[in-house]
Amino acid sequence: MQDSKASPHDSGDIPSEEIRKNASLITGIFTEYLDNIENYPVLPKLNRGDLKAALAEHPPEEGEPLADILKDFEKLILPAATHWNHPNFHGLFATSGSAVGAIADFLSSMLDMKGMLWRTAPASVELEELTLDWLSELLGLEERFKGLIYDTASISTMHALAAARERLGFGIRQSGMAGRSGLPLLRTYASDQVHSSIDKSCITLGLGLDSLKKIPSDEKFVMRADLLNQAIEEDLRSGIQPMAVVATIGTTSTTSVDPVNDIAQICERHKLWLHVDAAYAGPAAMLEEKRHFFSGWERADSIVVNPHKWLMTPFDLSVLYLRRIEALSQAFSLVPEYLKTPDMPQTANPMDYGIQLGRRFRSLKLWFVMRYFGKKGLVSRLRRHCRLAEYFAEEIAKEGDFELMAPVNFALVVFRAKSKDVVNPDEFNLRLLEEINSSGEAFISHTVLGGKVALRLSVGSLHTRKEHIDKIIRVIKDKTGQMLKAT
Ligand code: PLP
Numbered sequence: 001m002q003d004s005k006a007s008p009h010d011s012g013d014i015p016s017e018e019i020r021k022n023a024s025l026i027t028g029i030f031t032e033y034l035d036n037i038e039n040y041p042v043l044p045k046l047n048r049g050d051l052k053a054a055l056a057e058h059p060p061e062e063g064e065p066l067a068d069i070l071k072d073f074e075k076l077i078l079p080a081a082t083h084w085n086h087p088n089f090h091g092l093f094a095t096s097g098s099a100v101g102a103i104a105d106f107l108s109s110m111l112d113m114k115g116m117l118w119r120t121a122p123a124s125v126e127l128e129e130l131t132l133d134w135l136s137e138l139l140g141l142e143e144r145f146k147g148l149i150y151d152t153a154s155i156s157t158m159h160a161l162a163a164a165r166e167r168l169g170f171g172i173r174q175s176g177m178a179g180r181s182g183l184p185l186l187r188t189y190a191s192d193q194v195h196s197s198i199d200k201s202c203i204t205l206g207l208g209l210d211s212l213k214k215i216p217s218d219e220k221f222v223m224r225a226d227l228l229n230q231a232i233e234e235d236l237r238s239g240i241q242p243m244a245v246v247a248t249i250g251t252t253s254t255t256s257v258d259p260v261n262d263i264a265q266i267c268e269r270h271k272l273w274l275h276v277d278a279a280y281a282g283p284a285a286m287l288e289e290k291r292h293f294f295s296g297w298e299r300a301d302s303i304v305v306n307p308h309k310w311l312m313t314p315f316d317l318s319v320l321y322l323r324r325i326e327a328l329s330q331a332f333s334l335v336p337e338y339l340k341t342p343d344m345p346q347t348a349n350p351m352d353y354g355i356q357l358g359r360r361f362r363s364l365k366l367w368f369v370m371r372y373f374g375k376k377g378l379v380s381r382l383r384r385h386c387r388l389a390e391y392f393a394e395e396i397a398k399e400g401d402f403e404l405m406a407p408v409n410f411a412l413v414v415f416r417a418k419s420k421d422v423v424n425p426d427e428f429n430l431r432l433l434e435e436i437n438s439s440g441e442a443f444i445s446h447t448v449l450g451g452k453v454a455l456r457l458s459v460g461s462l463h464t465r466k467e468h469i470d471k472i473i474r475v476i477k478d479k480t481g482q483m484l485k486a487t
Contacts, residue, residue: 014066022066029074034085034099037463041440042086044079051080082443087463088472091437091445093252093280093412094460096381097314104368105314114358116351119341121361125350128363132319134370138378139285139305142298145321148328148353149362153279153304154197156320157246159328159354160302161188161201164244164273166331173331177206187235189213190246191223193253195277198246207243221256221406221449223247229266236270244273247300249293250281253447253456254406254414257281261296268299276300279318281410283311286379287386293409301327310385310411310460311378312369317362328353385411385459392457392469401480405454413457414447417480421487426453428483435479442472 054076084095115124132147150156166173170183177183186207190198192214202212213235215228232242245267247258260276267274276297282305284290285297297303303321307313322328333352335344351357373381389411396402401419422428430453433446445456457472 018066022070025067025070029070030099030102033078034463037083037086038088040079040081040083040086042083042089042443043437043440044082045440046080051076085461085463086443087461087465087468088442089461090457090459090472091443092456092458093309094458094464095308095315096310096312096385096460096462097308098312098369098372098462100372101312101314101365101369104365108361108364111361113361115361116357116359117339117341117349118343118347121359124359124361124363127361127367128350131363131366131370132321135305135307135319135366136321138370138375139282140291140294141285141303141321145298145303145323146325147319147321148325148350149359149366150318150320150354150356151316151360151362152197152308153195153277153306153318154200155354156279156304156318157197157275157277158201158204159332160273160275160304160320160322161198161207161244162205163302163322163327163331164188164275165205165207167273167327168241168243184239184241185211186243187211187213187232187240188244188246189215189228189231189242191215191217191221191248191251191258193217193221193223193251193256194246194248195252195279198277211243217256221251221254223258223263225259225262225266228263232266232270232272242270242272244275246275246277249276249278249297250284250410252280253449253454255281255409255412256406257293257409259296260294260299264296264299273302274300276303279304279306280309282306283309283378283382284386284410286375287382290386290410307366307369310382311366312373312381312462313365317366325353381462382411385464388464388466388469389413389457389459391466392459392473395469395473396476399477401484402476405449405452411459414449414454415457416452416454419480419484421484423487429453429455432476432479432483435483436475439475439479441475444472 113121113124115121118125136145215223217223247260247263249257285294301323306318308315308317329352332354350359393408393413396415397404402415403418404415406414416429447454
């Protein structure tokens with residue numbers, strides 16, 4: 001049936017002619033934004049609800065021209081964004097997302113492949129295998145580690161712990177956990193500095209928050225391996241089943257590094273799954289001078305590294321490496337009739353390794369990033385971030401009014417104002433944080449260490465140079481000075 005009167009806009013997708021007409025508007029938005037990102041306040045100056053109030057309340061009855069939508073993107077959406085690529089975005093873990101990765105993401109959306117099977121997405125399946133082999137080579141991981149791409153570290157870790165749970169041999173995949181007698185509490189151990197995604201994995205997997213034992217860390221926020229060993233032995237005596245240990249290389253609050261070799265030895269002795277959370281710091285394994293932090297990670301059963309945090313790859317892309325990738329398929333492989341292909345069961349497919357069926361073509365952006373920057377380019381950018389963080393730490397520590405709260409292992413500095421004129425340092429530092437962030441000039445975040453409020457400055461944007469670090473030092477000093485004067 002042909003509808004001769006229907007325009008492409010009525011019946012199909014946007015006509016190529018309209019795309020071509022708007023090409024310079026699209027690339028203009030992209031390049032102007034990145035070239036002038038410094039002109040935006042890092043955190044947008046708006047209140048909750050402002051954006052929604054400025055947008056149409058109901059969907060349009062008739063389709064609208066692309067040019068109009070793009071104009072609204074520039075006028076309304078951009079000013080409501082938090083600018084993660086801004087050179088003075090120093091909160092949480094700063095992102096290193098690149099334009100070249102964004103271009104690849106756009107092409108990946110163009111293809112819109114759902115990578116559950118080799119047949120549905122051969123390019124995605126094969127490029128994922130290749131890029132993860134490239135990445136493990138760059139990270140100096142042994143060849144036996146095979147990787148998979150998920151969206152986030154939270155999901156990567158959840159899959160690793162699901163594989164650990166299945167390896168115990170209780171047949172949980174088949175019989176579940178509820179209503180079973182004779183199933184002991186299945187224990188996961190991690191330091192008291194561990195990321196909350198581990199707690200969430202315990203919730204999701206039905207293990208329960210009570211199953212997660214937080215092992216105290218020392219004065220450098222590093223897990224006490226002796227206390228880990230003690231906790232495992234106590235559990236064994238009381239009938240609890242140890243399941244897995246999560247060691248972190250680069251904790252969220254301070255980037256401290258757990259003693260992976262000592263922990264691996266304990267895991268090997270008790271046959272426990274060792275998961276290494278290197279979500280943030282993982283890419284630094286490429287740097288010779290940081291290599292010592294990674295000693296022992298090759299003894300892990302699984303390792304998570306997030307290129308979307310610190311490897312120039314736009315969100316989202318998290319990599320889970322496994323020493324025995326079959327452990328994952330044993331937990332998750334399940335092939336409904338309509339997904340059977342003639343090459344099964346000889347060929348494993350991405351859907352065998354997790355809860356998702358369809359998967360985005362994420363490896364494309366990692367491949368673009370690794371090709372565009374090359375090993376040298378990646379290494380020099382990571383090194384620059386570390387040097388800038390060290391520079392900030394040196395400069396801020398020179399000031400009598402500030403103290404460093406943790407060693408600077410990678411590109412994060414944890415510090416706080418401590419002037420003798422400050423009566424309540426916790427309250428003062430929280431106020432200082434708000435003063436800095438509401439200025440729009442920079443964004444930093446905070447944590448609590450040993451009961452004390454501390455400020456975190458992370459360097460990770462590709463746009464950050466020394467002048468931006470000088471700027472944040474100036475902002476911090478000025479705000480502190482003003483606040484002290486007012487007390
Ligand atoms: N692990 C660590 C050490 C982190 O710092 C973070 C986030 O900052 C995560 C895991 C969770 O990462 P994602 O947002 O990819 O789930």
